Amino acid sequence: MTINRRQFLKRSVIAGMAASSYPLSSLGAENAAVRPAPMMPAPHYVASNGINMAVYEKGEGPAVLFCHGWPELAFSWRDQIDAVAAAGYRAIAPDQRGFGLTGGPDDPLQYDMQIFCDDLVGLLDAKDIDKAVFCGHDWGGAVVWSMARLYPDRCNGIIGLNTGAGRPAGLPPVENSVPSTIVMTPNYYFATFQQPGRAEPILENDVRHTFDFILSRGGIWNQEAFAQMPEDSAERQMDFLKLIQREDPPGEPFMSEQVMQYFTETYEATGFTKGLNWYRAAGRMGPIMANAAPRIEVPSLYIGAENDVILPPSSADGMEDFITDLEKHTVMDSGHWTQQEKPEEVNRVIVDWLNRKIA
Numbered sequence: 001m002t003i004n005r006r007q008f009l010k011r012s013v014i015a016g017m018a019a020s021s022y023p024l025s026s027l028g029a030e031n032a033a034v035r036p037a038p039m040m041p042a043p044h045y046v047a048s049n050g051i052n053m054a055v056y057e058k059g060e061g062p063a064v065l066f067c068h069g070w071p072e073l074a075f076s077w078r079d080q081i082d083a084v085a086a087a088g089y090r091a092i093a094p095d096q097r098g099f100g101l102t103g104g105p106d107d108p109l110q111y112d113m114q115i116f117c118d119d120l121v122g123l124l125d126a127k128d129i130d131k132a133v134f135c136g137h138d139w140g141g142a143v144v145w146s147m148a149r150l151y152p153d154r155c156n157g158i159i160g161l162n163t164g165a166g167r168p169a170g171l172p173p174v175e176n177s178v179p180s181t182i183v184m185t186p187n188y189y190f191a192t193f194q195q196p197g198r199a200e201p202i203l204e205n206d207v208r209h210t211f212d213f214i215l216s217r218g219g220i221w222n223q224e225a226f227a228q229m230p231e232d233s234a235e236r237q238m239d240f241l242k243l244i245q246r247e248d249p250p251g252e253p254f255m256s257e258q259v260m261q262y263f264t265e266t267y268e269a270t271g272f273t274k275g276l277n278w279y280r281a282a283g284r285m286g287p288i289m290a291n292a293a294p295r296i297e298v299p300s301l302y303i304g305a306e307n308d309v310i311l312p313p314s315s316a317d318g319m320e321d322f323i324t325d326l327e328k329h330t331v332m333d334s335g336h337w338t339q340q341e342k343p344e345e346v347n348r349v350i351v352d353w354l355n356r357k358i359a
Contacts, residue, residue, distance in 0.1 A: 033269035034101050037075040037262060043101060046094070048122030049115065053094045054101030055123070059085025062156060062358050063129045065120065066093040069138020069163075070275050071203075071214060073100040075262060076137065079343035080350065087351045088359065092132070094123060096140070098274030100266055108196070111277035112284045116143045117150050124154060133358055135159035135350065137339060138311070139278050142166070142285075148300070149292035157299040157358055159350060162308050162338055164316035165323065168294045169286075174318035181227045181309065182238050189240035193279040202241045203272045208264045210244055212253050215263065219250025221335025222307045238310065255340060296323040299357040303349055305334040305342075327353065 036043050041058045056074050058081050066077040074093035084091040095102040097119055098111060120143070124132060133156045136144035141163025148158045148165075158165075167174070182188070193199050203210050220226055220235050220243075229235045234242040235250060243249045253260060300323050304313030313330050320326055329349050334342045 034266050036101065037073065037078070038258060039078045040075060040081065040093075043074075043095075046123055046126045048120075048126055049118045050110075051097055051102060051104055051119065053096070053119065053123060055092060055094045056081060057090070057092045058082070059088070059090050061089045062354075063090045063092060063124075063127075063132035064354065065123070065132045065134050066091065067120070067134065067136035067140030067143050068093070068096060068099070069136070069140045070278060071211075071263075071267065071272065072138065072140075073263070073266060075100075075259075075266075076337075076340060080135075080339055080347060083343075083347035083351060084354070087354065089133075089354060092123075092127075094119075096143075098277055100270065103270065104274050104277075106274070108277045108280045111274075112281040112288060113143065113146050114150070114288045116278075117147050120147060121151055121154060130154070131156045133157040133159065133354065135161065136163065137161040138163060138336070141311075145296070146285075146289065146292070148296040148298055149289065149294075152293055152296075152298065155298045157301070157354075158296065159301045159303065159353070160316075161303045161346070162305055162311045162336060164302060164304075164311070165296065165300075165319050166285075166289065167318060168292075168322055169290065170294070171318075171321055174321075177317055178312070178314035180312075181223070181236070183231045183236045185237045185239075187234070187237050187239040187242065189238050190279060190282075192239075192241050193276050194282065196280065199241060199276060200272050202244055204267075207268045208260070211260055211263050211267070213244050213249040213251060214240075215253060215255060215260070215337055215340075216251030217254045217307075217335045217337070217341060218252050220309060221251060221337075223309060223312065226309050259340075294322065297325075299325045299353075300327070301350070301353045301357075302326065302328045303338065303346060304328070304330045305336065305338040306330055306332045307334060308336045308338070310336060325357075 040056045045052045068076045077093045081091040098104040134144035141160040145165035339346045
């Protein structure tokens with residue numbers, strides 16, 4: 001008898017553990033020094049695709065699975081979990097592979113887009129969920145758009161926050177695309193993050209200082225101000241490693257002390273290497289997606305942010321060419337950390353779309 005990939009993954013989960021979902025207290029945490037996130041439901045573990053995923057869950061109804069980016073955690077969705085659950089949905093947010101309570105393998109080859117999507121399929125199978133709406137931000141956005149092409153039968157819908165869907169190979173370039181204002185050099189953060197061991201000493205030297213710079217608004221997270229900076233500046237080149245080493249880097253923290261402290265203490269415990277493996281696997285994404293479905297047929301929503309310099313709303317231009325049912329919304333006066341910077345607006349847009357397209 002032959003079995004398909006979904007059946008194989010599900011059987012692997014069951015074989016690995018008789019009860020696939022269990023409280024953190026039932027065995028040692030993957031990262032024992034990490035405490036569960038505040039302002040969130042109590043987490044539990046789910047065995048999926050060879051890892052034990054720490055999962056925060058609330059509500060009943062159609063499943064909505066939230067996928068965070070870098071350097072974030074399930075905690076980044078604290079405001080959305082409550083709002084989506086209150087609207088009549090089953091909100092699920094894992095710490096993804098390499099992050100927070102979930103942790104992950106040291107081998108960087110165990111991090112690529114196929115594996116990230118298989119993690120989510122295994123999570124659905126462990127919870128006996130046939131389909132979900134997948135909502136992702138930053139790297140999580142890349143994962144959920146990939147889910148729609150690699151596993152369309154597991155998707156009820158897709159919500160990409162800041163991250164647009166990658167354009168399938170074979171389509172012509174987008175006409176009149178807006179050029180990026182970033183000056184690309186070898187010091188661009190995406191390039192330096194791909195080099196093993198280069199970023200970690202700088203990111204980990206003073207973790208709170210790192211997060212005060214990264215999780216900020218204004219400065220490099222303001223389109224108008226960014227475009228006026230000199231082209232040879234570390235800001236215009238998005239040289240994060242140089243900017244972090246400044247005593248007073250650009251931008252202003254906007255999150256509460258409780259939030260900043262949890263991000264800080266979590267990364268002080270885990271370090272940054274496993275999360276950076278997501279960047280170090282980026283080169284394998286093209287071959288993985290080469291044979292994926294060329295179109296996205298499930299209802300889709302893109303939410304952009306006016307002042308996101310790295311992922312501007314213009315980066316979603318042309319998505320209509322390969323997505324059958326697409327809506328777009330731009331959050332004004334917001335930088336990259338949109339669901340944490342403008343939670344009320346993001347929640348309103350997500351819930352309205354869910355009620356019209358999913359409920």
